[in-house]
Amino acid sequence: MPLQVLTMIRHLFLVGNMASGKSTVGQALAQRLNRPFYDTDRWIESQQAKSIAEIFAQDGELAFRRLETLALHTIAQDKSPWVVATGGGMVLNPEHRQLMRQHGWMVYLKADPEALVERIHDPRTRPLLANAVSPQEALRQLAQAREPLYQESDWVIDTEGWNVEAVVEELSALTCPSPESPICISVLPNTPSAYEVLIAPRLRDHIAERALEVYQPTKVALLTHPVLRSWAEPIARQFELAGIPTTLLLSPEGERYKTLSRVQKLYTQLLKAGIDRSGLVVVLGGGVLGDVGGFVSATYLRGVPFIQIPTTLLAQVDSSVGGKVGVDLPEGKNLVGAFYQPKRVLIDPELLQTLPPRHWRNGLAEMLKYGITLQHGLWRRLEVMLQLGSLRKREPTLWTLPIARCVQLKAQIVSEDERDLTGRRALLNFGHTVGHAVEAVLGYRGWLHGEAISAGMVAEAHIGVKLGITPPDTLEALIDLLQQAGLPTSLPEVSVESLTEAMRHDKKRKGDQIGMVLLEGVGRACFIEAVPMEAVREVLLACGARS
Numbered sequence: 278m279p280l281q282v283l284t285m286i287r288h289l290f291l292v293g294n295m296a297s298g299k300s301t302v303g304q305a306l307a308q309r310l311n312r313p314f315y316d317t318d319r320w321i322e323s324q325q326a327k328s329i330a331e332i333f334a335q336d337g338e339l340a341f342r343r344l345e346t347l348a349l350h351t352i353a354q355d356k357s358p359w360v361v362a363t364g365g366g367m368v369l370n371p372e373h374r375q376l377m378r379q380h381g382w383m384v385y386l387k388a389d390p391e392a393l394v395e396r397i398h399d400p401r402t403r404p405l406l407a408n409a410v411s412p413q414e415a416l417r418q419l420a421q422a423r424e425p426l427y428q429e430s431d432w433v434i435d436t437e438g439w440n441v442e443a444v445v446e447e448l449s450a451l452t453c454p455s456p457e458s459p460i461c462i463s464v465l466p467n468t469p470s471a472y473e474v475l476i477a478p479r480l481r482d483h484i485a486e487r488a489l490e491v492y493q494p495t496k497v498a499l500l501t502h503p504v505l506r507s508w509a510e511p512i513a514r515q516f517e518l519a520g521i522p523t524t525l526l527l528s529p530e531g532e533r534y535k536t537l538s539r540v541q542k543l544y545t546q547l548l549k550a551g552i553d554r555s556g557l558v559v560v561l562g563g564g565v566l567g568d569v570g571g572f573v574s575a576t577y578l579r580g581v582p583f584i585q586i587p588t589t590l591l592a593q594v595d596s597s598v599g600g601k602v603g604v605d606l607p608e609g610k611n612l613v614g615a616f617y618q619p620k621r622v623l624i625d626p627e628l629l630q631t632l633p634p635r636h637w638r639n640g641l642a643e644m645l646k647y648g649i650t651l652q653h654g655l656w657r658r659l660e661v662m663l664q665l666g667s668l669r670k671r672e673p674t675l676w677t678l679p680i681a682r683c684v685q686l687k688a689q690i691v692s693e694d695e696r697d698l699t700g701r702r703a704l705l706n707f708g709h710t711v712g713h714a715v716e717a718v719l720g721y722r723g724w725l726h727g728e729a730i731s732a733g734m735v736a737e738a739h740i741g742v743k744l745g746i747t748p749p750d751t752l753e754a755l756i757d758l759l760q761q762a763g764l765p766t767s768l769p770e771v772s773v774e775s776l777t778e779a780m781r782h783d784k785k786r787k788g789d790q791i792g793m794v795l796l797e798g799v800g801r802a803c804f805i806e807a808v809p810m811e812a813v814r815e816v817l818l819a820c821g822a823r824s
């Protein structure tokens with residue numbers, strides 16, 4: 278039986294280098310959240326009745342690390358949620374990192390080594406610096422060596438130039454997000470298209486209020502699916518209560534309706550509802566409706582503002598952010614579209630309560646893609662969540678932070694490369710070259726997008742191994758976790774020819790070569806411009822397609 282996941286993952290562990298502010302911030306946060314505070318170094322000192330420096334000098338570093346393990350086990354047994362400041366070297370032991378992940382969320386307080394050096398007034402009080410010829414240099418090297426381990430956290434807060442209050446504010450929203458104090462992520466900051474993604478359970482009760490903060494329309498068209506009516510009607514009422522006439526537009530569900538003919542029908546419905554350029558389109562739905570509704574908003578009357586309220590895991594972690602909107606053609610996916618950013622994205626993970634299990638797995642495929650291409654910490658988090666059975670239990674609030682982490686990663690990439698021009702945004706397409714071809718060959722039926730991406734990721738990881746770019750153990754780790762998630766790891770029995778034919782319409786195909794994202798390891802990917810189609814064909818065959 279899986280353990281009670283919500284009670285398992287409950288503490289907040291602050292990790293980071295010495296002098297990064299873990300104790301100060303931790304104490305203030307604990308006070309703010311009305312939670313007990315625990316400092317592993319102070320606990321060890323009080324248990325041993327000696328200072329850390331004395332333990333290092335008399336018993337050695339190894340003995341100290343064992344005491345850290347004991348401290349973590351003690352915290353793990355406590356049923357109430359704590360705020361925990363950990364010693365700088367706590368992350369060195371993989372068992373510690375795993376314990377922290379199983380029993381709580383890890384947040385890294387990041388500070389530049391130069392800033393740390395300035396904050397440490399007396400290096401002799403720090404055992405690892407005391408005997409160094411240059412404490413500054415020793416600290417720099419320590420920070421550099423530990424950085425990848427700290428980066429395995431669920432969240433990273435850059436403390437440079439911040440005051441304690443601001444860090445506590447961010448941590449408080451991360452730990453207990455609420456409609457009043459949601460997790461807030463900026464997309465394309467300091468540009469004319471800048472907007473925010475707000476994430477919190479029960480945000481659905483504050484949609485009109487949060488929408489009207491950024492745009493005051495004369496009328497609203499709320500676009501959704503019949504199956505989401507019970508979520509949509511209270512939202513429509515919020516706008517009506519705010520004095521804004523609102524029309525509910527119901528559109529059929531499914532990828533086969535991501536078409537130009539559906540777009541045309543929606544234009545007509547918007548005209549009938551009297552939406553002009555002072556109106557607002559609110560899209561409540563998954564990735565399909567987000568893409569279609571966004572495209573309609575981008576083109577109707579040469580553009581009306583829109584807001585996304587994503588209701589599938591896939592749409593919450595991926596499609597609602599970044600402004601890629603569009604529809605499919607019979608020849609291929611997303612062949613007609615635009616870059617058109619929403620005014621805001623409002624994410625309530627509790628909307629996922631009604632999402633069928635298969636669609637949870639579908640979204641998880643995209644989350645695993647973020648982890649394996651961009652962020653080791655996210656990958657490890659998802660690994661633990663699967664081990665703890667949290668996919669089966671599907672407690673939406675438990676997914677809030679991992680969802681936010683994906684949004685943050687996407688926001689960062691989109692902000693660096695909004696229009697997919699530098700190759701940075703292309704990293705988000707790992708698994709999609711093969712995955713999109715699978716979807717097209719199957720006629721967008723039978724397999725969901727995430728399922729096609731899952732098999733596509735395995736095929737593309739195989740290609741990476743074949744070209745000597747992807748380490749074989751990365752491929753194994755990928756297959757293992759996808760299988761644990763119940764996602765497909767081999768291709769459907771369609772012909773290799775049909776798949777490569779579908780890739781002919783891929784925007785990254787040039788003759789007998791194709792551009793593709795390949796893995797360099799867990800959490801690292803690169804874009805390779807010229808993958809030979811011959812290698813692709815061989816791998817497709819080996820991954821389950823027929824000759």
Ligand SMILES: NC(=O)c1ccc[n+]([C@@H]2O[C@H](COP(=O)([O-])OP(=O)(O)OC[C@H]3O[C@@H](n4cnc5c(N)ncnc54)[C@H](O)[C@@H]3O)[C@@H](O)[C@H]2O)c1
Binds near residue numbers: 629
């Ligand atoms: N624009 C982008 O950047 C981007 C990124 C990734 C994927 N996509 C696109 O997203 C699409 C896939 O999106 P999707 O997987 O969300 O599929 P989807 O929009 O078809 O939704 C899946 C199904 O779940 C139902 N549903 C949605 N929310 C529900 C809820 N809360 N409770 C119960 N049922 C619910 C829908 O009615 C639908 O039947 C693909 O077309 C893909 O190309 C776009």
